[in-house]
Amino acid sequence: MTTSAEFASQPIGFGTWPFKDEEAVRSVASAIEIGYRLIDTASKYENEQAVGRGIAASGLPREELFVQTKLRGHDHGDVRGALERSLEWLGVDYLDSWLIHWPLPMLGLYSKAFEQMAHAREEGLVRSIGVSNFLPEHLDALKAETGLVPAVDQLPCDPSLNRPELRAELAARGIQVQSWSPLARGGEVLEAQPVLEVAQARGITPGQVVLAWHHSNDLVPIVRSGSAQRQRENLEAVSIELTDAEVASISSLPQRGLGDFDPRTRDER
Numbered sequence: 001m002t003t004s005a006e007f008a009s010q011p012i013g014f015g016t017w018p019f020k021d022e023e024a025v026r027s028v029a030s031a032i033e034i035g036y037r038l039i040d041t042a043s044k045y046e047n048e049q050a051v052g053r054g055i056a057a058s059g060l061p062r063e064e065l066f067v068q069t070k071l072r073g074h075d076h077g078d079v080r081g082a083l084e085r086s087l088e089w090l091g092v093d094y095l096d097s098w099l100i101h102w103p104l105p106m107l108g109l110y111s112k113a114f115e116q117m118a119h120a121r122e123e124g125l126v127r128s129i130g131v132s133n134f135l136p137e138h139l140d141a142l143k144a145e146t147g148l149v150p151a152v153d154q155l156p157c158d159p160s161l162n163r164p165e166l167r168a169e170l171a172a173r174g175i176q177v178q179s180w181s182p183l184a185r186g187g188e189v190l191e192a193q194p195v196l197e198v199a200q201a202r203g204i205t206p207g208q209v210v211l212a213w214h215h216s217n218d219l220v221p222i223v224r225s226g227s228a229q230r231q232r233e234n235l236e237a238v239s240i241e242l243t244d245a246e247v248a249s250i251s252s253l254p255q256r257g258l259g260d261f262d263p264r265t266r267d268e269r
């Protein structure tokens with residue numbers, strides 16, 4: 001089983017939503033060539049075939065890559081079928097990591113689905129199983145119903161949604177956090193004063209400051225860029241260690257809420 005320590009050895013992942021078709025092929029191949037190894041997709045993104053073509057186009061041996069996809073809501077009741085489809089579309093014979101995309105508590109199926117995913121792991125079709133958008137209440141129910149603890153929880157996290165209590169809780173449970181939308185989709189966070197100050201002082205870009213903030217908080221950012229130049233810039237950022245004072249100043253940004261992305265109510269299938 002992949003442990004959270006092995007996830008931490010992947011300092012950054014390449015995000016592929018909302019790329020489709022040739023854009024997905026091109027950006028995945030470029031990201032791999034630049035040095036990304038963790039490639040993140042999802043059945044829900046409807047781009048697994050194109051991501052698989054990008055992986056193939058890179059020419060890198062399979063074992064050097066870390067391929068992660070997610071079980072969509074429609075498939076909570078058909079875990080085996082979903083796995084077969086994802087493997088076929090990605091053109092691989094195992095996944096490094098497979099996550100439940102959203103808990104969908106209104107369906108009440110995530111614990112059964114996770115048990116099926118654990119069977120697939122025992123068969124060697126999946127190296128590691130995890131979740132996304134799970135809160136402690138969902139993890140508690142999962143543990144109580146299956147005895148299983150996911151290796152990773154992929155959550156929305158950035159300096160304006162920095163979730164310190166949740167991160168501490170997951171760390172205490174030995175669950176590696178991956179941050180989705182780590183740049184808050186390239187919005188205001190990149191123009192925030194503390195981010196700009198660190199960028200200027202260190203001679204790096206605001207995007208690099210924010211990615212270094214994730215890295216300095218033991219988070220694995222899953223970042224997307226269609227530009228080879230920014231892909232490279234982002235990858236370089238995870239070797240930058242911020243000081244405690246820099247982390248604290250960036251963490252002091254005004255906090256936003258989850259909005260429509262509250263996993264207790266979001267019905268995304």
Ligand SMILES: NC(=O)c1ccc[n+]([C@@H]2O[C@H](COP(=O)([O-])OP(=O)(O)OC[C@H]3O[C@@H](n4cnc5c(N)ncnc54)[C@H](OP(=O)(O)O)[C@@H]3O)[C@@H](O)[C@H]2O)c1
Nearest residue numbers: 015016017132180181182183184185186207223224225226
């Ligand atoms: N588990 C889930 O429920 C979930 C939900 C959403 C997303 N995700 C995953 O997380 C990944 C990343 O999230 P995201 O795509 O929403 O947002 P993101 O990575 O925070 O931001 C991507 C945006 O930022 C821009 N950007 C990238 N690097 C930059 C830099 N250094 N400086 C300035 N702008 C930069 C990109 O533009 P350019 O392309 O022009 O560079 C793009 O518009 C997704 O692709 C997906 O794999 C998971």
